[in-house]
Amino acid sequence: MKELSVSELGKRILQLIVxxxxxxxxxxxxxxxxxxxxxxxxxxxxxxxATLAAMRSKLGLDLPLYQQFFVYLTGLVHGDFGxxxxxxxxxxxxxxxxxxxxxxxxxxxxxxSTFLGVPLGLIAALFRDTFIDKFIRVIALVGxxxxxxxxxxxxxxxxxxxxxxxxxxxxVDVFYEGMVTPQTGLLLVDSLLxxxxxxxxxxxxxxxxxxLILAYAAMAYITRMTRSFTLEQLNQDYVIAARAKxxxxxxxxxxxxxxxxxxxxxxxxxxxxxxxxxxxxxTEIVFSWPGIGQYMTNALMIGDMxxxxxxxxIIGFVFMLLNFLADVAYALLDPRTREAxx
Amino acid sequence: MPALDQSPVxxxxxxxxxxxxxxxHAVSNVSFHIGRERVGIVGESGSGKxxxxxxxxxxxxxSAVVTAERMDFGGAPLLSRTERQMGALRGKDMALIMQDPxxxxxxxxxxxxxxAEAATLHLALKGKAAYDQARAMLxxxxxxxxxxxxxxxxxxxxxxxxxxxxxAMMLIARPKLVIADEPTSALDVSVRRDVLVLLDELVRExxxxxxxxSHDIRMVAAxxxxxxxxxxxxxxxxxxxxxxxEHPYTRGLIAALPDPRHRxxxxxxxxxxAINAELAQ
Amino acid sequence: MSxxxxxxxxxxxxxxxxxxxxxxxxxxxxxxHEPLGLAGFxxxxxxxxxxxxxxxxxxxxxxxxxxxxxxxxxxxTHMAGTDEFGRDILSxxxxxxxxxIQTVLSVSVIVGPLGLIIGVVAGYFGGRTDALLMRATxxxxxxxxxxxxxxxxxxxxxxLNTAIIAISLTGWPPIARLARAEALVVRNTDYVAAARLxxxxxxxxxxxxxxxxxxxxVIVRLTxxxxxxxxxxxSLGFLGLGAQPPAPEWGxxxxxxxxxxxxxxxxxxxxxxxxxxxxxxxxxxGDALRDILDPRHARS
Numbered sequence: 001m002k003e004l005s006v007s008e009l010g011k012r013i014l015q016l017i018v019x020x021x022x023x024x025x026x027x028x029x030x031x032x033x034x035x036x037x038x039x040x041x042x043x044x045x046x047x048x049x050a051t052l053a054a055m056r057s058k059l060g061l062d063l064p065l066y067q068q069f070f071v072y073l074t075g076l077v078h079g080d081f082g083x084x085x086x087x088x089x090x091x092x093x094x095x096x097x098x099x100x101x102x103x104x105x106x107x108x109x110x111x112x113s114t115f116l117g118v119p120l121g122l123i124a125a126l127f128r129d130t131f132i133d134k135f136i137r138v139i140a141l142v143g144x145x146x147x148x149x150x151x152x153x154x155x156x157x158x159x160x161x162x163x164x165x166x167x168x169x170x171x172v173d174v175f176y177e178g179m180v181t182p183q184t185g186l187l188l189v190d191s192l193l194x195x196x197x198x199x200x201x202x203x204x205x206x207x208x209x210x211x212l213i214l215a216y217a218a219m220a221y222i223t224r225m226t227r228s229f230t231l232e233q234l235n236q237d238y239v240i241a242a243r244a245k246x247x248x249x250x251x252x253x254x255x256x257x258x259x260x261x262x263x264x265x266x267x268x269x270x271x272x273x274x275x276x277x278x279x280x281x282x283t284e285i286v287f288s289w290p291g292i293g294q295y296m297t298n299a300l301m302i303g304d305m306x307x308x309x310x311x312x313x314i315i316g317f318v319f320m321l322l323n324f325l326a327d328v329a330y331a332l333l334d335p336r337t338r339e340a341x342x
Numbered sequence: 343m344p345a346l347d348q349s350p351v352x353x354x355x356x357x358x359x360x361x362x363x364x365x366x367h368a369v370s371n372v373s374f375h376i377g378r379e380r381v382g383i384v385g386e387s388g389s390g391k392x393x394x395x396x397x398x399x400x401x402x403x404x405s406a407v408v409t410a411e412r413m414d415f416g417g418a419p420l421l422s423r424t425e426r427q428m429g430a431l432r433g434k435d436m437a438l439i440m441q442d443p444x445x446x447x448x449x450x451x452x453x454x455x456x457x458a459e460a461a462t463l464h465l466a467l468k469g470k471a472a473y474d475q476a477r478a479m480l481x482x483x484x485x486x487x488x489x490x491x492x493x494x495x496x497x498x499x500x501x502x503x504x505x506x507x508x509x510a511m512m513l514i515a516r517p518k519l520v521i522a523d524e525p526t527s528a529l530d531v532s533v534r535r536d537v538l539v540l541l542d543e544l545v546r547e548x549x550x551x552x553x554x555x556s557h558d559i560r561m562v563a564a565x566x567x568x569x570x571x572x573x574x575x576x577x578x579x580x581x582x583x584x585x586x587x588e589h590p591y592t593r594g595l596i597a598a599l600p601d602p603r604h605r606x607x608x609x610x611x612x613x614x615x616a617i618n619a620e621l622a623q
Numbered sequence: 624m625s626x627x628x629x630x631x632x633x634x635x636x637x638x639x640x641x642x643x644x645x646x647x648x649x650x651x652x653x654x655x656h657e658p659l660g661l662a663g664f665x666x667x668x669x670x671x672x673x674x675x676x677x678x679x680x681x682x683x684x685x686x687x688x689x690x691x692x693x694x695x696x697x698x699x700t701h702m703a704g705t706d707e708f709g710r711d712i713l714s715x716x717x718x719x720x721x722x723x724i725q726t727v728l729s730v731s732v733i734v735g736p737l738g739l740i741i742g743v744v745a746g747y748f749g750g751r752t753d754a755l756l757m758r759a760t761x762x763x764x765x766x767x768x769x770x771x772x773x774x775x776x777x778x779x780x781x782x783l784n785t786a787i788i789a790i791s792l793t794g795w796p797p798i799a800r801l802a803r804a805e806a807l808v809v810r811n812t813d814y815v816a817a818a819r820l821x822x823x824x825x826x827x828x829x830x831x832x833x834x835x836x837x838x839x840x841v842i843v844r845l846t847x848x849x850x851x852x853x854x855x856x857x858s859l860g861f862l863g864l865g866a867q868p869p870a871p872e873w874g875x876x877x878x879x880x881x882x883x884x885x886x887x888x889x890x891x892x893x894x895x896x897x898x899x900x901x902x903x904x905x906x907x908x909g910d911a912l913r914d915i916l917d918p919r920h921a922r923s
Contacts, residue, residue: 019762026766027774034778145850145902147857150877150895157884237445240401244440245511246433246463249425255459259450278769282858286881300777300862312767312774319767 008331016324023316027309028072033065035305076313082306084299091310094295099314100185101171102284102291106276108188108207109214113276114269117219121226122253125234136223143220148279152213152286159209167206169288176202210287214279218272225268229261263333270326274319281315350377351519351551352398355412359390359397359575362405368393370575376519376551380542382562383555384595385572391555394572395521398553399438400428416518434464436519437512439541442528443504447496454492457511464515479510483540502533509541516548523555538565559584559595571595574621591617660911666904674720683711685718686869694887704889706880712889715871716897722865722872723901726787726856731845733791738798739841743834745799746806747825757803760796768793769855776864783866786859790852801844805837839916847909850902857898873898 063071075082081091124136159166167173171187176199183190188207191200233239234257242252284293292311299307352375359369369390374381385391396402398413400420413420415436423431432438440446448456457476461467467475473492480488483506496504505525513520522541526534542565545552556562562569563584571579571592579589587593594617597610673680683701689709697704703712745756772789779785809815815832823831859865860874868875873894880891 015758015761018758019765022762023766026771030771030774030778034775141903141906142899145854145899145906147854147861147874147877147895147898147902149858149861150891150898153877153881153884153891154895157888161885237440237442238448241438241440241446241508242448243429244399244401244432244438245460246429246431247459248429256448256451260448274767278767281770281773282861296773297862300773300864303777305778308774308777312770315767315770320765323765 009328012324012327016320019320020317023313023320024073024076025069027312027316028069030312031305031309032068032072081310081313084304084307091307094307095292095310095314097182097185098290098292098295100182101187101289102277102280102293104186104188105207105210105214105284105289105291106273106280108211109218109276109280110269110273112211112215113218113222113272116215117222118226118265120219121223121228122230122258124223124227125230126249126253128231133227137227140220140223143216143218144224146217148214148217149282149286151217152210152283155209155213156286166209167202169206171206171290172199172203173206210280210283210289214276214283217279218276221275222265222268222272226261226265229264230257233257233260263330266329266333267326270322274322277315277318281311349417350375351416352376352553353412353414354398354410357394357397357410357413358408359393359402360407361403362407367575368406369397372572372575372577374570374577374580376553378549378551379568380545380552380554380566382566382569383553383572384557384559384562384569386557388574389572390575391572392523395438395523395553395555398519398521399432399436400425401432401438433460433512433517434515435517437515437517437521439505439508439512439520439522439525441524443499443501443508444496444528446508447504449496451495452492453494453496453499453507457492457507457514460511460514475514476510479514480507482544483507483510485510501529502537505529505537506540509537509544513544513548517550518548519551519553520545521553521555524557525554526561527556527558534561559592560599573617576621578621590620659907660914663904663907663909663911666900667908670720670901670904671724673717674724677717677721681711681714681717683714685710685715685871694883694890696887697889703893704887706876706890707883712876712893715876716873716893719871719873719876719894719897720901722783722870723853723856726783726790726865727849727852727905729787730791730794730852731849733787734794734798734848735841735845737791738795739802739834739837741795742799742802742804743806743829743837746803747810747829747833753803756799760799763793764796764800766793769858772855772859773862773864776859781864781867783870783872786856786865789859789864790855794848794852797848798841798844801840802834802837805840806833809833809836843909843913843916846905846912850905850909853898853902853905 079092081095083089084091084094087094120136120140124133127133156166156169160168170177180187180191180194180196180199183193187203188200191197191203239252239256242256247256280289280291281293281296283289284291285297288294292315296308296311299305299311354375355373357369357372358367360367372390372394383391383394393402393406397406397408398415398420400408400423402408408421410421415431420428447453454473454476457479458472461472461475461479465472465475477488477492480491485491485503485506491499491503491507496507499507509525520541525541526537529537538561541552552566554562554566559569559571563581567582569581569584570577571581571587571589573591579587579592581587581592584596587596590613594610594612598612600609687710689705692701692705692709693707695701695705695709701711701713703716706712706715741756741760745753745760768790771793772786775789775792776782776785779789810833815828818828818832856865857874857877860872861878863875863878865874866872868879876894877891877898880887880894883890
């Protein structure tokens with residue numbers, strides 16, 4: 001572990017803030033500048049003239065563009081994402097409920113894909129060019145090329161409708177809805193915290209299929225990169241030296257090679273997590289998963305720009321945060337960036 | 343005092359190494375034996391000297407095809423052993439010292455841990471005992487303040503110190519055969535002699551055999567009792583003294599060395615045509 | 624001492640055409656050793672042919688409805704079955720290749736030159752220009768591309784062209800990075816130095832000397848990207864943001880087929896298979912291309 005100097009950390013935080021700012025500019029342009037009728041996009045085409053007029057003045061559409069932007073920014077800072085057309089609620093409130101659902105799904109998927117993907121990549125590298133390697137690479141390649149939402153549809157039909165192995169759409173059976181009070185918003189965690197083991201198992205059966213499907217798509221990237229990193233290391237002198245020293249193959253892998261690729265893997269994981277969030281957005285509607293994805297998709301259908309942009313900002317921010325954390329982790333964990341002292 | 347074991351450490355006859363994609367032999371019909379003595383292999387890049395060294399430890403990449411009429415270590419054949427059996431030999435009875443400690447030490451592990459690992463593997467020591475043994479070995483290779491060095495990372499120490507660490511790590515189990523592959527080529531000239539002297543000392547102390555591989559014929563001649571000269575995968579000559587050189591290649595190598603006592607206007611260049619012709623015979 | 628200045632050799636960059644021809648020959652030879660890569664290219668070639676000759680190949684019209692024939696299972700007449708409007712799915716898939724190829728090519732044609740220019744300018748001029756451009760590239764790289772494409776398409780209204788622009792907006796950073804890396808290497812070569820001494824303007828150097836050297840790796844990268852573009856386009860189509868009905872866009876077909884999944888699985892499954900096969904082919908071909916064209920890239 002090396003200490004990150006304040007200036008290095010500061011530089012990175014600054015970049016994060018600038019990126020976020022630019023994201024907000026982009027969403028502003030998308031929301032206000034691009035559409036022919038920004039107001040209609042927010043309150044819906046069928047709203048009455050009074051609502052339209054009220055929204056027009058609230059948005060300050062008669063103001064010059066940069067002032068509009070300022071109004072927009074101050075609104076966001078106060079957590080005001082506008083109101084949703086469908087529910088009439090503030091989008092921020094809807095997001096508070098929807099975001100944890102997506103978070104839970106994406107997190108479980110990333111955990112599964114890591115614990116499957118990394119070992120598979122290691123094995124593929126060790127048994128390079130053998131049947132095992134080729135088999136793993138084909139599986140990874142298919143995962144890389146498959147449309148996740150389609151795979152979700154197929155999976156749902158086979159494993160739920162057909163085999164009844166997995167729970168169906170939604171986070172729990174309709175029977176259990178609303179029985180667990182949201183503490184963290186993560187149903188698996190909340191149900192355990194409140195001692196509702198039956199609900200826990202039910203929730204698990206519902207989340208496992210979408211999580212596995214998302215994990216398969218993400219696993220492809222993780223496996224490929226792990227294999228590539230490991231192969232790089234296998235040619236290095238220190239690996240040969242370790243073998244010459246008599247270190248057994250398994251121990252070489254865990255004790256010597258894995259630490260050397262760990263840092264690169266963290267970046268891979270961060271990118272995968274971001275990709276999983278995006279994948280979840282498209283796939284949630286297939287599983288009727290009440291997360292940001294379904295929220296945004298429904299909003300799209302009715303042209304509710306507020307909701308769509310709010311989702312864009314939130315996911316965009318999480319994306320950037322992940323990149324930032326991966327960057328910082330990289331700088332912290334690699335001791336080679338220290339100066340030679342002797 | 344019991345008589346020192348004088349049996350040959352390793353005995354090789356007609357060693358051939360070929361890499362999968364090519365029909366050219368990297369090592370061609372090489373034969374030698376090493377007893378409790380210091381043997382050197384001299385050659386230019388591509389002569390096959392490093393490949394020979396690695397072949398002995400069976401550390402070549404899987405694409406290499408290694409055959410030999412005989413390759414015996416301590417009397418028992420090496421080529422027929424499984425990878426597992428080889429793993430038991432490596433580090434314990436046979437050791438390899440590599441060229442550049444910046445790359446041959448694991449960059450992410452502290453020095454102490456890496457040396458202690460060798461102690462754990464071969465001396466059945468754990469935890470603190472392994473560390474103590476590691477410290478003792480680091481002292482033996484003349485590193486000052488070993489306690490401090492053990493906490494450092496490979497990129498924080500100098501090349502000379504790194505090679506001493508390498509030597510400590512590989513010789514901690516007193517292996518019978520030490521293969522040193524260009525051990526000083528990556529070091530400052532001023533440090534080279536010290537490292538070699540140290541290696542020499544340890545090898546004599548353990549009554550082991552040393553195979554010193556280098557492109558520096560003078561250095562090899564100074565430290566080894568026997569010299570094998572390799573060219574294009576073959577052993578072209580075996581010498582005990584530089585003056586005895588007869589083969590045109592060896593004589594060419596020696597003639598190319600600058601000697602302050604015999605000044606010349608131009609250093610001689612190898613006449614490869616003649617050498618290749620001689621080899622083709 | 625030699626007085627002759629061989630201007631031809633020094634100043635003219637190595638003939639691009641002859642270099643390309645030579646590498647093409649070696650490429651074909653190497654491809655012969657890679658059955659999988661060859662298969663990828665073959666499939667891609669077939670796809671292009673299908674797209675071009677769609678009217679000749681499709682057994683039925685992709686748009687005319689025939690409600691009496693709705694939701695027929697796959698048979699010899701309708702090899703992929705029919706959808707809820709009685710349209711032959713196979714014919715729709717065949718015409719759909721046109722949309723797919725059009726999308727992929729359009730995005731590549733936008734993203735390639737854009738990324739190339741940005742990267743080459745950044746790499747050649749260095750200093751502040753480089754820092755600024757790379758900072759911008761990094762920022763765009765940290766945006767979630769699918770989500771932004773979604774928002775963009777939502778704002779501008781659904782349609783194939785909007786989708787293409789939306790995907791292109793966030794697709795250029797990897798190309799820019801790559802081009803910059805290559806430019807950094809090329810700008811130090813002798814013939815570029817000679818061109819500078821000879822008085823060539825920076826613009827001329829950029830376009831005649833540096834950019835052409837970056838093209839091979841950019842092409843490889845674009846091919847690898849194409850698989851991702853197909854998936855992104857399909858996602859947009861699935862959400863209703865791509866080519867609008869009755870156009871036979873594969874993603875949209877999956878969306879409308881979803882309702883019938885339980886009893887008439889082929890309506891949703893067939894387009895998905897088409898997407899899978901196409902994306903797979905691009906991935907395999909891209910991998911093979913990379914192994915062939917870039918000797919530095921270890922055969923991994």
